[in-house]
Each structure stands twice: as structure tokens, then as C-alpha cells.
Amino acid sequence: MNAAGRLVRLAEHDRAPVRFSLDGHASDALEGDTVLTAILLSAGAVRAPEFGTEPRAGFCLMGACQDCWVWQEDGPRLRACSTPIAEGLRLLTAPPENWP
Amino acid sequence: MSETPPRVVIVGAGPAGIRAAEVLVAAGLRPTVIDEGARAGGQIYRRPPVGFTRTPKQLYGSEAAKAKALHDIFDRVSAEGRLIHRPRSSVIAVRDGVLHVLEDAALRQLPYDRLILATGASDRVAPIPGWQNPGVYSLGAAQIALKAQGVALGRRVLLAGSGPLLTLVGTQLLKAGADVAAVLDTSAWRRQMSGISGLAARPVFALRGLAMRARLGGRYRAGVVLEGIEADASGPVAVHWRDAGGRNRRTECDTVALGWHLRAETHLADLAGCSFAYDPDWSQWLPRTDPMGRAGNGVYLAGDGLRLLGSDGAERAGRLAAAACLTDLGLPTVSVAADLRRLARLDRFARGLARAFPWPAAMVRALPDETVLCRCEGVSVGELRQSVAFGGAEANRAKSLSRVGMGRCQGRYCQLAGAELIAAQAGCAPGEVGRLRGQAPVRPLPVGACLHEG
Ligand code: FES
Numbered sequence: 356m357n358a359a360g361r362l363v364r365l366a367e368h369d370r371a372p373v374r375f376s377l378d379g380h381a382s383d384a385l386e387g388d389t390v391l392t393a394i395l396l397s398a399g400a401v402r403a404p405e406f407g408t409e410p411r412a413g414f415c416l417m418g419a420c421q422d423c424w425v426w427q428e429d430g431p432r433l434r435a436c437s438t439p440i441a442e443g444l445r446l447l448t449a450p451p452e453n454w455p
Numbered sequence: 456m457s458e459t460p461p462r463v464v465i466v467g468a469g470p471a472g473i474r475a476a477e478v479l480v481a482a483g484l485r486p487t488v489i490d491e492g493a494r495a496g497g498q499i500y501r502r503p504p505v506g507f508t509r510t511p512k513q514l515y516g517s518e519a520a521k522a523k524a525l526h527d528i529f530d531r532v533s534a535e536g537r538l539i540h541r542p543r544s545s546v547i548a549v550r551d552g553v554l555h556v557l558e559d560a561a562l563r564q565l566p567y568d569r570l571i572l573a574t575g576a577s578d579r580v581a582p583i584p585g586w587q588n589p590g591v592y593s594l595g596a597a598q599i600a601l602k603a604q605g606v607a608l609g610r611r612v613l614l615a616g617s618g619p620l621l622t623l624v625g626t627q628l629l630k631a632g633a634d635v636a637a638v639l640d641t642s643a644w645r646r647q648m649s650g651i652s653g654l655a656a657r658p659v660f661a662l663r664g665l666a667m668r669a670r671l672g673g674r675y676r677a678g679v680v681l682e683g684i685e686a687d688a689s690g691p692v693a694v695h696w697r698d699a700g701g702r703n704r705r706t707e708c709d710t711v712a713l714g715w716h717l718r719a720e721t722h723l724a725d726l727a728g729c730s731f732a733y734d735p736d737w738s739q740w741l742p743r744t745d746p747m748g749r750a751g752n753g754v755y756l757a758g759d760g761l762r763l764l765g766s767d768g769a770e771r772a773g774r775l776a777a778a779a780c781l782t783d784l785g786l787p788t789v790s791v792a793a794d795l796r797r798l799a800r801l802d803r804f805a806r807g808l809a810r811a812f813p814w815p816a817a818m819v820r821a822l823p824d825e826t827v828l829c830r831c832e833g834v835s836v837g838e839l840r841q842s843v844a845f846g847g848a849e850a851n852r853a854k855s856l857s858r859v860g861m862g863r864c865q866g867r868y869c870q871l872a873g874a875e876l877i878a879a880q881a882g883c884a885p886g887e888v889g890r891l892r893g894q895a896p897v898r899p900l901p902v903g904a905c906l907h908e909g
Pocket residue numbers: 413414415416417418419420421422423424434435436437
């Protein structure tokens with residue numbers, strides 16, 4: 356699955372693994388990865404677009420553009436570039452069904 | 456000191472904020488430092504998460520000693536309990552001497568007597584056709600990904616824009632083993648040379664820049680015009696550009712990072728009531744202060760959020776702002792003459808850089824109507840042009856008519872291009888179309904946070 360990812364790891368390979376899920380599929384990251392890094396290592400985008408047709412993959416990585424907010428199956432949305440990945444997070448690239 | 460010590464709050468824990476804190480702590484105050492990062496350091500000296508193992512030398516190169524000195528002083532003072540560090544916190548509004556701080560998904564109020572804003576800068580980005588595609592990032596993003604996460608943003612990265620960060624990120628990526636497709640600088644050689652007189656103020660810095668240029672070899676091209684990003688459903692496929700000789704070129708890549716120097720982060724200064732002036736060298740509105748960074752009303756500014764002097768300038772400006780704050784509190788302070796002199800020198804140098812690597816005004820003015828201008832909401836260049844024809848050449852009016860500047864990023868990445876396009880329509884200079892007024896909240900506010908207000 357990592358073949359479809361956007362990012363490439365160049366350094367810091369030696370960290371503990373963290374498991375999370377993305378759109379219901381099990382996925383792996385390393386401790387210290389941001390949610391954005393974790394998602395984009397195996398996917399091309401972090402969320403579906405709300406305007407236009409292009410999916411979103413973040414832009415600034417410094418909390419300034421707000422492009423990277425992702426949904427969780429439960430709980431509040433997360434700003435992917437500034438939130439560390441955590442064991443058991445269940446992330447969604449599109450709003451959950453019960454989204455108003 | 457009076458019975459209740461003054462409440463001094465510093466926003467931002469980059470070079471300016473850290474040095475400001477150091478000066479206040481040395482004077483016996485216990486400032487609160489609010490920062491969005493998990494660890495103090497700011498952007499340029501950003502620290503990777505705990506558990507990462509690259510050395511400061513690997514992370515910060517020639518600036519490693521400076522980075523380490525800043526991290527160490529902050530960690531030490533913080534561990535000694537001589538300041539209150541509130542990491543992962545965002546100030547989203549300033550009103551009547553009270554900061555509204557979003558932390559742990561709750562909104563808290565923090566009254567202050569004195570406020571030092573060291574909010575830094577973000578990339579100054581110009582839109583190019585296709586930049587709304589996933590896999591197009593800011594130049595700063597490419598550097599943060601490498602430094603703080605050890606990743607390249609793609610398999611084959613093309614960097615475009617202008618300014619010192621462009622070549623720096625290019626060489627850093629190469630060194631880390633990334634595939635850099637090209638480094639396209641929109642500033643022409645002749646233009647770059649004209650800034651040289653200013654650069655003579657910092658010969659080592661200037662030489663380092665040339666050495667980096669050499670390391671990039673044929674990947675580096677000056678004087679290019681960016682035509683646009685060709686993309687498929689998964690993102691960029693190639694960048695189309697014209698070389699200095701006017702020939703059409705196409706370079707394949709899967710990732711693009713764009714940046715034309717920096718844009719000062721001034722939202723909070725605006726909400727705190729600072730006045731602004733248009734700076735033609737930097738092609739943007741910057742807050743006004745005295746040479747120490749005093750903005751009035753107990754507010755002080757320092758670092759790239761005030762003047763884009765880079766990290767060395769930010770350290771000095773941070774010290775000066777804190778010294779001004781101490782003076783105004785009637786407390787003894789350190790001598791400032793050397794810092795003031797150095798800052799003036801750095802300002803000359805930085806203005807030289809700004810002129811050598813300018814904002815691509817002509818390229819923006821020539822954008823086709825269908826180009827996306829606001830990547831948050833997909834508003835096109837043509838829509839903004841129409842709103843000017845309809846509502847006149849004023850930035851705030853054009854914003855409310857076209858929605859350019861109203862999206863998630865609150866205009867951070869579109870307002871300079873927007874002003875350029877409005878000015879082009881009206882036949883005036885971008886400084887004449889007015890400044891977008893900052894609005895709270897400066898960060899999106901989760902609905903739940905309001906329920907925890909207190
Ligand atoms: S990528 Fe800009 S806020 Fe996360």
C-alpha cells in the first residue's frame with residue numbers, strides 16, 4: 356500500500372511503530388510522525404475537497420493554511436500537520452456519514 | 456517592583472521570542488510564552504519530535520550552534536520554572552488586554568499588562584496555474600518535512616520561486632538524498648546582482664548562497680517564468696516554464712514547492728491595534744514600531760513578524776523588544792546600542808535580498824483568468840478581476856465580493872497576489888489598494904472549544 360503514498364522517508368527510520376486506521380484500513384506509522392506524515396506515506400491526500408475537484412494534501416505544514424484538517428470516526432477533527440499520530444487513531448479522508 | 460509583578464506574555468517561541476524571554480527572566484520577571492509548536496525553537500530552528508536522532512549539525516548545518524544555544528537557554532529557564540511555557544497553544548484573538556488562547560481544545564482567557572508578539576513569518580506564495588493540486592506545497596513545508604519529519608514531500612520534487620530559502624531547501628533536500636528535479640528562480644541574474652551592494656553587509660552569508668548555487672549545478676535556473684503545473688488525478692506530473700532565453704521547457708516531477716521569500720505573520724499585531732505601512736521593498740504591509748519594537752499600548756513586536764531580517768535579526772529584535780518592555784515598566788535593563796546597530800545593518804542586508812529576489816509582480820499580473828487564486832475555496836483570478844470591475848479597487852471590498860481572503864487560510868496565501876491583481880485592474884500600485892483587515896479568530900475555532908471557555 357505504501358507504493359501509493361506521496362512522501363518518502365529519508366531519515367529517522369529507527370522509531371517504534373504506531374498502528375492507526377485510515378478509512379477503515381489498517382496502516383502503520385512511526386512514533387513522532389505527524390498525522391499528515393502518517394497518512395501521506397500510504398495515501399495521496401488527507402481529505403476530500405470541499406470546493407473544487409482536487410483532493411487536499413496539506414500546503415504549509417506549519418499550521419498556517421488549515422488545508423489539512425482530517426476527520427476521525429469519533430471525536431473532533433484534527434489538524435494533521437501539527438498533531439502527532441497516536442496508536443489506535445481512526446482517521447477518515449471524508450466526513451463521517453452522520454456529518455451534518 | 457510592585458506587589459503584583461507585571462504580567463508579560465510573549466507569543467511565539469522562535470529566536471525572537473526566546474531571546475525576549477531570556478532578557479525578561481534575567482530582569483526577574485516570569486513571562487508566559489505561548490507557542491504553537493510542541494517544542495520551543497520556531498520554524499527555522501524547529502526541533503524534531505523527541506526520539507529523533509539526527510544531530511543539530513545535520514539539521515541546521517552552519518547554523519547548528521545558534522540553534523542549539525537557543526534551544527538550551529529556553530529549556531534551562533523553562534526547567535527552572537522561571538517562565539511559563541504553554542506549548543501547542545494558539546492565540547486566536549486579542550481584545551482589551553486579554554488574549555484568547557486555544558489549548559487542549561479549550562478556549563482560555565489570559566490577561567496581560569505587556570504583550571510581546573514574536574509571531575514570525577510564513578512563505579510568501581504566488582499562485583501559478585495548477586497550484587491547487589495535491590502535492591503542491593510551500594517551500595517552507597518542504598523544509599519542515601525534511602527537518603521535523605525526515606521525509607521528502609515526493610519522489611521527484613521541483614522547487615520554484617525566489618529568495619535565499621529556495622537554494623537552501625534545494626541543497627538540503629539533495630544532501631538528504633531526495634530527487635530534486637529543478638530549482639527555478641524567477642529572479643534574473645542581473646536583478647540578483649543589483650542587490651549585491653546590500654549583500655556586502657554580510658559577505659559570509661552571500662558566499663554561502665553562491666556555494667549552494669554551485670552545489671545545485673544545472674538544476675538551478677535563474678530568470679525563469681513559471682507557466683503552470685500539469686497534473687493528473689494524483690497531483691503534479693510536470694511544471695511548464697520558460698527559461699531566461701524565452702524557450703518553453705517542461706520538467707517532470709510529482710511534487711512542487713513554491714515560495715518567494717517570506718510574508719510577515721501580522722494577524723495578532725493587527726488585532727492588538729498596531730498601525731501598518733506598505734513596504735515597497737518587501738511588497739507587503741508591515742506593522743509600525745519605534746526602532747526598539749514598541750508599537751504602543753503595551754504591545755511590542757519582534758522578529759520576522761515585524762521585519763523580515765531572518766533569525767539573526769530576530770534574536771536581536773527579541774532582546775530589544777524585551778528591553779523596551781522593561782524600560783516602560785520602570786525596570787533596569789541591558790545596554791541596547793550594539794543590538795540596534797547590528798539590526799540596522801541586517802536591515803540593509805535584508806532589503807538588498809528583497810530587491811535581489813523580488814515578488815513576481817509581472818507574472819502574477821499576467822495570470823490567466825481561470826487560474827485558481829484562492830486555493831481554499833477555489834476562487835479564480837477572473838472572479839477577482841470581475842469584482843474589481845464591479846466594486847472598485849479596494850482590497851476589503853474585493854474580498855467581500857469575491858470571497859478571496861475569506862477561506863480557511865484567512866488570506867495568508869492569496870492576499871498579496873490578490874492586491875497585485877486588484878492594482879493591475881485599477882492601474883495603481885499594490886500599496887494603494889488598502890490592507891486586508893485582520894479578523895478574529897485567527898485560527899479556526901472548533902465548536903467544542905467554546906463550551907470549555909474559561
Ligand atoms: S498543512 Fe497548513 S495547516 Fe496543516
